[in-house]
Amino acid sequence: MTEKYTERAYKVLEEYSGENNQIQYLQYKVSKNKYSLSDFDVEYIMSNSDYIPFEVNRVVKISSDYGEKLKEKYELDFVPEKVKIFRVIGEMGKSYHCYMQFRKSIQPTLTYIKKSYILTPINDSKIENEEINVNFAKYEKNRKLKDVQKTGVQFMVKNKKCILADTMGMGKTTTAIVSALETNADKILIICPASVKSTWKREISYFHDENDITIISGSKWNTDTKFTIVNYDILDNFYKVPYETVYREEVDEEGNVIKIPEIVKGSGGKLKQKVKKTLRKDIIKECLSDSPLFLTEFGCVIIDEAHKLSNNTSIRYKTISDFLNRSKIPYVFLLTGTPLTNKPINLYHILKLIKAEVTDDYKYYVKRYCGGREMNLRDGRKIMIANDATNLNELREKIKHVYIRRLLSEMTDMVDKKVLVNSYDLTEKQHSEYSRLWDDYLKAQMEMGNDESEFYQQLVEGILVRQYLAREMTKNTINIVDEKLEEDEKVIIVCTFQEEVDIFKKYYGKKAVIYNGKMTPKQKDKAESEFMNNPKIKVFIANLQAAGVGLTLTVSNFMVFNSYSWVAAENLQMQDRIYRLTQTRDVTCVYQLFTDSISTDMFNKVLRKEIIMNETIKSESQK
Numbered sequence: 001m002t003e004k005y006t007e008r009a010y011k012v013l014e015e016y017s018g019e020n021n022q023i024q025y026l027q028y029k030v031s032k033n034k035y036s037l038s039d040f041d042v043e044y045i046m047s048n049s050d051y052i053p054f055e056v057n058r059v060v061k062i063s064s065d066y067g068e069k070l071k072e073k074y075e076l077d078f079v080p081e082k083v084k085i086f087r088v089i090g091e092m093g094k095s096y097h098c099y100m101q102f103r104k105s106i107q108p109t110l111t112y113i114k115k116s117y118i119l120t121p122i123n124d125s126k127i128e129n130e131e132i133n134v135n136f137a138k139y140e141k142n143r144k145l146k147d148v149q150k151t152g153v154q155f156m157v158k159n160k161k162c163i164l165a166d167t168m169g170m171g172k173t174t175t176a177i178v179s180a181l182e183t184n185a186d187k188i189l190i191i192c193p194a195s196v197k198s199t200w201k202r203e204i205s206y207f208h209d210e211n212d213i214t215i216i217s218g219s220k221w222n223t224d225t226k227f228t229i230v231n232y233d234i235l236d237n238f239y240k241v242p243y244e245t246v247y248r249e250e251v252d253e254e255g256n257v258i259k260i261p262e263i264v265k266g267s268g269g270k271l272k273q274k275v276k277k278t279l280r281k282d283i284i285k286e287c288l289s290d291s292p293l294f295l296t297e298f299g300c301v302i303i304d305e306a307h308k309l310s311n312n313t314s315i316r317y318k319t320i321s322d323f324l325n326r327s328k329i330p331y332v333f334l335l336t337g338t339p340l341t342n343k344p345i346n347l348y349h350i351l352k353l354i355k356a357e358v359t360d361d362y363k364y365y366v367k368r369y370c371g372g373r374e375m376n377l378r379d380g381r382k383i384m385i386a387n388d389a390t391n392l393n394e395l396r397e398k399i400k401h402v403y404i405r406r407l408l409s410e411m412t413d414m415v416d417k418k419v420l421v422n423s424y425d426l427t428e429k430q431h432s433e434y435s436r437l438w439d440d441y442l443k444a445q446m447e448m449g450n451d452e453s454e455f456y457q458q459l460v461e462g463i464l465v466r467q468y469l470a471r472e473m474t475k476n477t478i479n480i481v482d483e484k485l486e487e488d489e490k491v492i493i494v495c496t497f498q499e500e501v502d503i504f505k506k507y508y509g510k511k512a513v514i515y516n517g518k519m520t521p522k523q524k525d526k527a528e529s530e531f532m533n534n535p536k537i538k539v540f541i542a543n544l545q546a547a548g549v550g551l552t553l554t555v556s557n558f559m560v561f562n563s564y565s566w567v568a569a570e571n572l573q574m575q576d577r578i579y580r581l582t583q584t585r586d587v588t589c590v591y592q593l594f595t596d597s598i599s600t601d602m603f604n605k606v607l608r609k610e611i612i613m614n615e616t617i618k619s620e621s622q623k
Contacts, residue, residue, distance in 0.1 A: 009042040012049045019053050020089045021110070022097065048090035048097075056085040056098070056122045063368070063394050066117035070102055084108075085122055094361050096122070115357060116364040119397035132158045139178050142206045146581065148406050149175045155404045156333055157182045161354040163306070163334045163403035165617060168576025169552075169583070170406055172335050173203045176302045181207060183331045185299025187226065191320065192304035194231035196550030198521050200304070201229060221292035228296070232308060232316045239293040241322045242286075244278035277322070288326065298329055305549050306334035307569055309353065310346035317349065324353060337576065338569030339403065340616050342609055344369045344395060345386040347616070351399065358398045369395045392615045399616075400623045407619045408579060415557075416586040417579045422476070423593050423600070430472055434597060437465050467497050469599050470563035473592055474503045477562040480590065485511075485538055490531070490556040492540045494547075494574055496563040504541045504562075512539035517546040531555065548573040557585040564591055566602055568609040 013027050023045055029035035037045070059082050067079040086099040086108050094115055101108040132154045136145055145153075148166070152175040156162055164179075166172050180188045190200055197215050204213050204227055214223035216230040219237045230238070247259035262274040278284065288294050301324070303309070309317045324332060332354050340347045345366065352359045359365065363384075366372030371388025408414050426434060477493060484491045495501050498516065505514050513527040524546075531540045532555045540553060544563075548570055556578055565571050571591075579587045593600045 005046070006037065006042050009037060009045045012045055013037075016045075016049060018049065018051070020048055020051060022089060023048060044090070044092060047092060051090045053087060053089040055087050057087075058120075058122065059084045060118055060120035060122055061397055062119060063117050063391070065368070066114070074102075076103075083113075085113075085118075088122065114361070114364075116361045116368070119394055121357065121398075121401050134178075134182055136178075139181070139207055143174065145174065145178065146171060148411075149178070152404055152406075153179045153182060157331075159402070160330060161332045161402075163336065163339055163350070163354065165336060165339050165403045165405040167405070167407050167409075168337045168573055169408050169580025170337075171581060172337070173200065173304075174206075176304075176333055176335055177204055177207055179333060180300045180302055180331070183300045185331060187228070187296055187298045187300075189293075189296075189298040189301045190227065190229045190304065191235065191301065192229065192231060193308070193549055194233060195517075195521065195524060195546060196304065197229050197231055198525060199550045201227075223296070228298075230293075235293070236315055236319045239291045239319055239323050240287045241318055242278045242280075242284040242288075243275040244280060244283055246274040246276050284326075291323075293323060294327055298327065300331040300333070301329050302333045302335065303353070304335045306336040306350055306353070307338050307341045307346075310341050310349055312349040312352075321353060338572060340612065341567060341569040343387060343612070344389050344392070344616065347399075351402065354402060356399060356402045358395075389612045389616075392612065396616050396618060400618065403617070405617060405619045408576075408581065410619060410621060411581070414581070415579075415583050417575070418586065418588045419575070420588065420590045421593060421603075422480075422590060423595050424473075424476055426472075426594050426597060430594075431596070434465070434468060434594075437468055438598070440464075465598060466563070467499060469594055469597060470495070470497050470500050471503070473562050473594070474500060476592055477504070477560055478507060480560050481508075481539065484558055489558055490538050490540070492542060492553055492556050492559040492578065494542050494544050494559060494561045494564070496544050496565060498543070500562050501541050501543060504539070508539045508541070511537065512541050513537055514541045514543075515547045515551075516543035519546075528553070542574070542577075544570060544574050547577065551577045552580060552582065553577045554580055554583045557583065557587045558590075559588070560590040561592060564603070564606070566606055568606045571606065572610070 010030070013023065013030055016023055016027055018024075026035070026037065026041055026045065030037065061082050062080065064079065064081075067081055070076065070083075071079050080102045083100050083102045085096075086101070088096050088098040089110075090097040092112060095112040096115060096118075097110070097112055099108040100111050100113060134150070134153055134157070136150055136153075139145060149171050152164060152166065152172075156164060156175070156179040164172050164175060166175070192200055201210070201213050201215055204210075208227065212225045213227040214225045214229065216223060216228060216234070216238075218234065221238050246262045248262050249257050250260055252258055263271050264274045265271060303320070309320060311317060312321070334350065334354060336350075339350055348359055348362070348365055348370075363372075366384050366386045368391055369389070370386035371390045372384050372386045374382050375385050376382055409417065481491045481493060493504055495504070501514055501516060505512055513530050515524060515527045519527070527540075528551055530537045531553060540556065544565055559575065559578055561571070561574075565574075575587075575589045579589075591603065593603055
């Protein structure tokens with residue numbers, strides 16, 4: 001602690017007139033010349049001199065590890081699961097300084113409690129008690145809002161930075177648009193997949209002048225409208241994260257110290273200069289002054305399909321995260337029916353975008369909810385492994401206030417959804433070919449040095465094996481679809497490879513439309529419209545990646561997966577193209593597997609991922 005810093009603390013103490021009991025006590029002790037401030041005292045004073053204490057007066061749930069600490073410290077005969085917090089007078093680091101009571105027979109104690117130990121939010125009482133009155137009548141001139149959409153609007157406007165986690169088909173787009181308009185923001189930004197930009201414009205036009213909406217394409221930023229719609233893939237054209245080159249120092253032959261750029265391997269094994277986010281004000285200022293996304297000064301941001309930001313190493317995540325941090329936008333609405341796509345560590349990155357309190361202590365989050373453990377690398381560095389899912393009941397409690405989630409299945413007037421799994425045995429010929437491909441794949445993995453611990457991670461790269469199974473499954477799919485067509489029904493076929501799409505299109509010809517990532521937005525819109533409105537078009541052949549978002553295909557109530565995604569959330573999204581509020585008939589989704597193959601094993605693992613998600617992200621009725 002520097003002498004000047006300590007002197008400042010004494011000066012602050014001299015003039016302090018706030019309500020912090022601890023600072024008042026230190027003020028009294030020093031004024032009587034009986035006490036010299038410790039380094040901790042100095043830090044406490046400087047951290048809390050402007051802090052405004054607040055009343056809590058509520059019982060909160062605590063984590064089991066903190067309960068064990070209380071039991072040991074106070075020699076209790078039980079493990080406390082709840083404590084009562086009366087008043088928070090300050091903060092130190094990642095802890096609240098507060099009056100707390102864990103038993104009614106014991107007087108409240110002034111103590112420090114790590115924020116990560118508290119499962120029930122204590123600083124949101126103001127938000128809870130705030131009333132949001134929305135005049136919905138002005139929005140219902142062209143489209144009637146459902147009750148779930150109205151409550152969603154009130155939640156989002158009240159919480160400002162939150163997640164709309166309704167399942168697919170609940171009208172999240174409409175809810176988000178009305179919420180954004182209710183913020184009274186002059187400029188509203190919508191970040192979404194490229195395939196749904198036109199959908200967003202169409203939906204906004206129900207509530208706002210179409211001429212005041214701009215869709216950004218390519219590299220030109222030509223917007224001065226209230227609404228700006230831009231897709232993930234081109235966002236970094238309009239915002240540059242401030243980086244600086246990383247140098248290492250070496251001594252040349254003449255004894256001079258020189259700086260040499262560090263070189264690292266990039267994607268595809270290409271060498272590139274190593275960079276890091278900079279703290280240099282000149283670089284930051286230059287980047288921001290050249291970033292139209294930042295300069296537009298948006299008051300509200302809607303991020304559609306926010307689960308696409310679960311990977312914090314991606315360019316899109318780094319761009320959006322830095323943009324939100326520096327722009328300090330008051331309203332940030334994340335939209336996703338599947339906020340937890342795989343593991344709790346993925347959810348952490350999404351929660352970080354809205355500055356959820358649970359993300360303040362990364363190390364604790366990883367250890368507590370991801371089964372985190374440190375691993376020593378050969379070069380001496382340590383990394384944290386966070387591949388597990390632990391203490392999900394606690395995590396559920398800690399985050400339930402930052403999202404609102406309603407399920408279609410809970411709507412009283414909602415149709416039923418049935419999910420079937422058809423299993424087939426491989427023929428002797430098929431099994432022989434499958435075994436050959438599988439053996440070749442395993443041999444290739446061994447040659448690359450992939451051991452058993454990486455087995456299933458590397459498995460997703462076994463494209464030839466997966467393609468073979470998908471190709472052989474097409475005959476079974478055609479049998480199922482043909483039966484439905486005989487009943488004069490419309491059917492959706494889901495594929496993950498282009499080869500499947502081509503096979504089905506060739507077979508069904510003019511009776512079918514395809515929908516894949518190679519098509520232009522106009523071609524996609526036409527395919528959707530033809531399937532929904534043309535009675536001659538009976539089959540919708542969908543690439544799962546392209547068709548999983550932004551589509552309403554409720555003219556059909558039957559979907560068959562020729563192959564499926566190994567990410568649980570993507571399958572659920574695809575199912576909900578037909579399972580929506582506007583669906584009038586019960587829905588059936590059919591998955592198909594080959595027994596004694598990796599397709600069955602991985603399907604079981606996908607189901608486990610879905611269980612993890614459902615254990616963590618609960619609907620409003622289950623919170």
